[in-house]
Amino acid sequence: MTGSPMPAERADQPVAGSAKSPPEIADVIRRDIQSGAYPPGHHLGTIEIAERFGVSRGPVREALRLLESLNLVRILPRKGAFVIAPGDDEIQELLEIRGLLFALSCERAARRITAEVAADLGRHAKRLTEMAADPACSPRRFQQGTFDLAETVLRACGSERLAEMQREMTFGAGIVYGHLSFATQDMRAIEARAFGTLVELIVAGHPEESFRAARRVHEDGVRRGVELAALMPKPAPTDFRGKRKRRS
Template sequence: MKANTAERDMRSPPEIARSVRAMIVSGDLRPGDHLSTIELANRFGVSRGPVREALRLLESRALVRILPRKGAFVNSLQDDEVGVTLEAREFIFAALAELAAERATRGNLLELRRKLQVLGKLASKPTTTANEFKLATYDYVQVLYGAAHNARLNQIMRDLSEGVGHAFGHLSMATQEMRSAEYEAYRDLTDAVAQRDRTKAYDLARRMHAAGVARARQLQAAIPAAVVEFKGRRRRSRLVAATT
């Protein structure tokens, strides 16, 4: 009996990549963990071919690194591949903010203010989770990117965020103090865009991105169990436990 389309899609390389990324975001897979193609193939009921393709997709998003004769490993914020990606993301985020300051319509600005109000309310609530706040920031930046009216830059930013942005973003918003700092940065950026101050919007966006990365790295480094310096040795991941 042939599998239906939905069943085949669940086993496709992009779907496997999304599932593994979710495991990285949730902490089920930690920086330095070895990603066994055999264990992943067993988990998803596929051959090792689709798993290898999925891992290459994750590598292109800087979430994993594939080492010859050693295998694939989950990246951390301290890894060079992640740093290069975040550097590119910082400049593109700043460029989009600058363009938004120049091109935002009145409707764009009103929507930015509405999204900012949501961020402010969440930042003031002690019960807000990092993930809730992160999702609200995604709503805000989608409006900001749209206000730049540059589809190509918008897509590049989406591609960059698909990996490291989604996987590590919540680390920069883990505490209420961090979320308050993030909200204040978004408030200042919104004011700069509304004032049509391109230079200020660009500079604020760069500093804001850099500060968020610094907070995320600081938090990750403060959790010894989640930080692994790769020395060419495989460390058993929790994939087997996840499948039982």
């Protein structure tokens, strides 16, 4: 699994700046949903959101309708708007797109490699190897190490638009499986070796090989995460009142 998470702004904090129009408000809330600040089932109160952005409830309602059109929010009559979880097919699609974006970033980074970037990537790859050898290393800590390496690739790829697209897609898919790809020490060791090979190709300036290696790293990580997720109990469905339904 690859990605580059950005610290999420707390969803209850006032928003400074010019986020006043419905599309701008919707974009901020979308980021909150993708970061996990607004989890599935969370009620999006129009009054609270209006106060947060310093606007009336009209722009908020329009922003929520925009989010509903993106299948991020469900608006129920007389109940309000609720965050919904992506379906399995949508998650798989997001993962595939994100993997392709990461591979493109690695290809571009290999074409533009510098001594400074090579040194940074080498440090991150070494750190992953050290964490993989540490039995006390948690899956989430190792995952953050892969994020740090991926962020170096994104900064080196020479396309801020490509980098931003991947950053924005990290949360929606990564939240679902994420650290499951690194659940055991053996899995972390496999991932560390794969990232080490990828870094060697990027540093050597082999764009095509870097692209293929990045696809393998991502696809293998997703496969391991999905296989492990299939063995875990499914969460109870959300009843859109901020609670979980009891299973009968």
